[in-house]
Amino acid sequence: MARMSSFPADAHPRYNALLAEWNELLRRCQAGDRDDPVDPAPYGRDLLERWAEPQRRYHTLDHLVAVLARATELTAYADDPDTVALAAWFHDAVYRPDRSENEERSAHLAERALREAGVDGARIAEVARLVRLTVTHDPAEGDRDGEVLCDADLAVLAxxxxxYAAYAAAVREExxxxxxxxxxxxxADILRRLLALPRLFRTSYGHDQWEAVARRNLTTELELLEA
Structure with missing residues (x-):
């Protein structure tokens, strides 16, 4: 079903590249025991339309592009980079700023869509788990794929x-x-919760490259909010 958007999803300069990237990813993740594998393109177009919905100001196609790029940057730290990439595609696929269950609804969407698309159950369950993990951005020690997804999602803080000012302004607009x-x-409550984490970034690369700058940005924004 087509969705209204602030601009057509296919007007984004990376639309075709993103759709091709999605198609390749889903084909790699589809179970190999089907004689007629499901066409990945309709699922990709649906996701891209979702990411272009009009209520979005930060959680846009540009955010999807950024998270995918950061996840690729952190590939060496992941146990299953393709599963992380699928989770990145779905992690904010359902997004309404006036709702609190966006991650849960995004996880359900992933479960339904990936099942229809012929992805095996174990991978679907892991994708959904990773999507739900973006509620807290607090993966357990040793959860390498969770660490990569959360680091990729939080990299904007650095x-x-x-x-950073543009990011904060876009969040306010939403x-x-x-x-x-x-x-x-x-x-302010969200910023304090993030600052209270022992580490914002769990991969060694993310911690070394982004931690100090992100904490400085968060602290500055918090000070401005409390002024």
């Missing part, structure tokens, strides 16, 4: 000052329906 005082309170 942007330069202009990039919650434009929330009054300023309530937004400041809720956003």
């Amino acid at each position: 942007g330069d000052p202009a990039a 919650y434009g329906f929330v009054p300023d005082d309530l937004f400041r309170t809720g956003r």
Whole structure:
């Protein structure tokens, strides 16, 4: 079913490349015992349309591109890079800023779509688990695939000052329906939760390259919210 979007998904400059990337990924992950493997393209187009929905300002196709790129950057740390990539595609596929169950609904979407597409049950379960993990961004020690997905998703926190400011502004736009005082309170709680984590980034690369900058950005935003 077609979705209304702020701009057509296929207007994004990387639409065709993303669809081709998805098609290759899903073909690699489909069970090999079918004589007529399911065409991956309709699933890819559906996902891309979801990521282009009009309520999104930060959780957009550009965010998907960034998370996929960071996950690729961290490939050496993953046990199953293809499963991490599938989870990246689905992790914010369902997104309504006025809902609290986005990750759960995204996980259910992954379970349903990947089952229809012929992916084996064990991989589907792992994709759904990884999607749900993005609620807390707190993978267990030794959860290599969880560490890669969470690091890729949080890498935006380590942007330069202009990039981080743009990220924070986009998040505020997504919650434009929330009054300023309530937004400041809720956003500050999220920032404190992140800062309270022993490590924001669990891979050694993410910790070495992004941790200090991300903590500085989070602390600065928190100070501004509390001023």
